[in-house]
Amino acid sequence: MLSAFWIVLKRDLLLALRRRNEVFTVLFFFIVVISLFPLGVGVEEKILTKIAPGIVWIAALLASTLALDRLFSSDFEDGTLEQLLLTPHSLSVMVFAKIVAHWLLTGLPLVLIAPLVGLLYQIPVDSIAVMMLVLLLGTPVLSMIGAIGAALTLGLRGGGVLLSFLVLPLYIPVLVYGAGAISASMAQGVSIQPYLLLLSAFMILSLIFAPWATAAALKISIE
Amino acid sequence: MLSAFWIVLKRDLLLALRRRNEVFTVLFFFIVVISLFPLGVGVEEKILTKIAPGIVWIAALLASTLALDRLFSSDFEDGTLEQLLLTPHSLSVMVFAKIVAHWLLTGLPLVLIAPLVGLLYQIPVDSIAVMMLVLLLGTPVLSMIGAIGAALTLGLRGGGVLLSFLVLPLYIPVLVYGAGAISASMAQGVSIQPYLLLLSAFMILSLIFAPWATAAALKISIE
Amino acid sequence: MTLQVNNLQCIRGDRELFSGLSFALQQKQLLMLEGANGSGKTTLLRTLCGLYLQEQGDILWDGVSIRKLDDQYRQELLYLGHYNAIKMDLTALENLRINTLLGGYNPGDNALMQALDAIGLFGFEDYPTRQLSQGQKRRVALARLLVSKQKLWILDEPFVALDVAAVELLQNIIAAHVDAGGMAILTTHQEVPLTTGAVKRLRLGEKQGVLADA
Amino acid sequence: MTLQVNNLQCIRGDRELFSGLSFALQQKQLLMLEGANGSGKTTLLRTLCGLYLQEQGDILWDGVSIRKLDDQYRQELLYLGHYNAIKMDLTALENLRINTLLGGYNPGDNALMQALDAIGLFGFEDYPTRQLSQGQKRRVALARLLVSKQKLWILDEPFVALDVAAVELLQNIIAAHVDAGGMAILTTHQEVPLTTGAVKRLRLGEKQGVLADA
């Protein structure tokens, strides 16, 4: 069981390292989105700092959907996915491994690059720490909800856009509380604990349900 | 020559329209992306109006890249691309048809939906007109630059890095001037003519070079 | 060990592919599935794997429905479809390693290298499979057979893209597996003489039915 | 019309696949390319199409280099590779229509429907090809041959996935094309008796060289 998890995780990471693309595409996309706003909005410091939390999270949502499309479809097209379904392991476990790999490749880099955003948008140091923390809590949820959508739209035409269309509305709670936490940390005397609790709850719930739902969706899609 | 253009264009549109809903999906996708921002950024009207230009361009960028990935690769994987290379027509013409199809499916809907964005973000009517104009000038450039990148990185190991390295920096001028023009039109007494001239120059340049460069890149990639 | 199929019916879209299909397969038996293009061979094989859900009928492994057995059944099963199920970015060895590991056992890299050599990929073990020829890619997929411990092999046109020598080699591999107490189901449009073991033939399409056992 | 190959050498990665390869093909001739998996058949065919660039040597069509002729040469050429080059979302008819239109002529829908029927896809013309079986997909690709006006056919393992009846049908189609003054180059691992016309054989790999003409 655990071994299946490791094999799939290692495989996906190895593949990504061979291709080296996804990590960089996602990072670049994130940076472009982030740097576009100061250029478009003008550099009024107050406004920038104010919209920073929202922008960071929107950029994270969009970056996460960008790589989602290929999460299962490349395996589907070359027949690897049906082989996964035929191994004597629990599909949810292997799906979970794939989700973790996706997060390591698209979510984690965003967490790590967050200080750069702080620099660009003149966010106070404390808030940058909060930003990294909520990204750490929130991006896995994005990967997990996204995986369900990716499994449902597997092999369909117009996959990428359809997928984002399905998934983005479901991301809203993470977006609202993720951005809210950062804003709260910049305001005086507002506790960010409720935000963190809510985000953690989302994460735990999605940890429990998402791999299972994704596995079910995959089984439906592969017929 | 012209006939090859029409055949390929029709083919690509047919493929996309096979499901009539796909066009609507693209439209709805824009609306979704656009309505995410107020949730993350907060709903202060002034700020929203201010960041609207950036948001519109981000949505354009995203839609363009989401579909770019499959521009040539789906044809490459099923062998259709090598058949295109073997037809007795100029490859640049056919490539141009593919780019036009890509734009019709991802760029044009955005231009058409722009007034709705104006409504949601309370942008003045004059600026909405400017927005539509710059989108009309700028989104084709996105498609054309993107096509070069997509062709260069076709089926390459680590292709994605190249793609993002190559394409995103080239996108930035379009985004900056595109968003700048809209912002300028909302400010008092700023001429938007220079912006429009620059964008038109980008478009003409890319019209001249992009199909040719893309065709050359494809020939290299397909060996 | 037996694979028993009772009164199976499969529908694709609005076409009934076959119905009332029944047969049993014992150890040391090989089932050759025949039928024209589009007669439903692939669909039947995928149904036997549990990848496709039949409309009616049961598939029993040792008397228990394969849906119930679930991963216990899959433990005994090796399926190779039209697709090679290999990753173009990984080398032949890496592909084989991952596939066997996921199959549930670890024969070690030496055994894997030997399998690759035996199937005719000597010198190509460390190439990304993207750089192999069509037949060589198929061989990478087939190398799994040499290190497999599964009892039931389900092979969908395994001979496709292989050259004459490789076809013969693969015949021997399958024959050896069946002789050693395994079971195999395979489809092919090529005339392949499979001599040893009990060969059953099943025909799909117009004249559906179990043909004489060889 | 002649296809003339002089002293051809192809290299893939760091391996020389073949060198000093020379042959000529006239009208009413058929060239069977033989060789083990990975011996370079596909590479040679793609080089002849101009998709792959040789290291050394010339390929001449009526005495002029194919690089120079460019689209004039491609006008005469029909290539069918390992991939079917059909779009899964389009129907069989739409695929065939687009492929022939791009080939440069328009036989009209009636002719196309007849071609599809002749190749054994009657009743499947309006299915998205995604819903066809492997062999049926191959047939959609092959239907092009029936409406083609090109002189030189280059076919890479055209018999793969076809059932026995279809293999015979395809043999007849190729023979008829050659008899009518066309030329064809093909590879296959299956033993396919091609009787009419002048059959040349070329072997790649260890014992490279032009074999006796049949």
Place this chain on the structure above:
Amino acid sequence: MKINWFKYAAPMNFYSLAGKLIPFFWIAAIAFTLLGLYWGFFKTADVLNDQKQYYRIIYVHVASAWMAMWLYAVMVFWAALGLIFNTRLSYMMASATAITGANMTLIALITGAIWGKTSWGTWWDWDPKLTTFLILLFIYMGYLALQSAIDDTRRSDKASALLALVGLAIVPVIYFAVNCPDPNECASLHQESSLKRVEANILIGMLVTTLGFWMYSFAVILMRVRNIILDRERKTSWVSKLKEINQ
């Protein structure tokens, strides 16, 4: 009396049952809607002075808004039933409900926007209620888009049902998030019921119209289910024996 429910789970039987029910629902729909609107327009003169006349939008607005939300629950119910018992009819009901739900959401949004123009002077505002509704529309559309993107009915039924269930898990969270973006301020989230502020006469008109819309939803959903059944079962013998096919 014992009713054999499973008898009506067979598409064949349900088809004829629905055919009999539809006229009644249509009559009820028209009657209730007209009654509600009549009441609302002619019995409320004393409550609404000239500046408040725009309140009359409320009848269609609230009726459609309520149906939009209610139909989502109905859709999820059928989808879940389908996944659990694997009955074809449940899937058909779910997909038949979705379109009407989306339509109701659209009506609520548009009439709401018109109301906004009269009452707040702007077509759109990022107010929680409005935003929730926009998102509800997205979710309906997502369901429909997924369904129409899959050709194979077996897969499209199951996949969209699963999506509806996932939506069921997330939609309440979205609702909560949109209505209460700052969890510090809504430790106890209690929505003040806007109904309390509505005059009794208007309330009557509103409720009766809503009842009318409800009956309408029944009617069109049943009509659509009949279409879906006909479409999917066209090859069966009972369809070819139907009166409407043979005349």
Place this chain on the structure above:
Amino acid sequence: MSEFFSMGGFGVYIWSAMAVAFVLILLETISLIIQRKSIIRDIKRVKRLEQRRQKEQTSR
């Protein structure tokens, strides 16, 4: 009467809201009726084809 329709100046809005609601409802209903007709027509066509084919087969 015109006072009733003007609704204190809000007539345009009120009536257009009503119109939107009923147009959308009507569209839904009409599309359902059309859909039903076309399905039935389709089934009938296929049935006719089938019958003719059977007749041809038996006459042969």
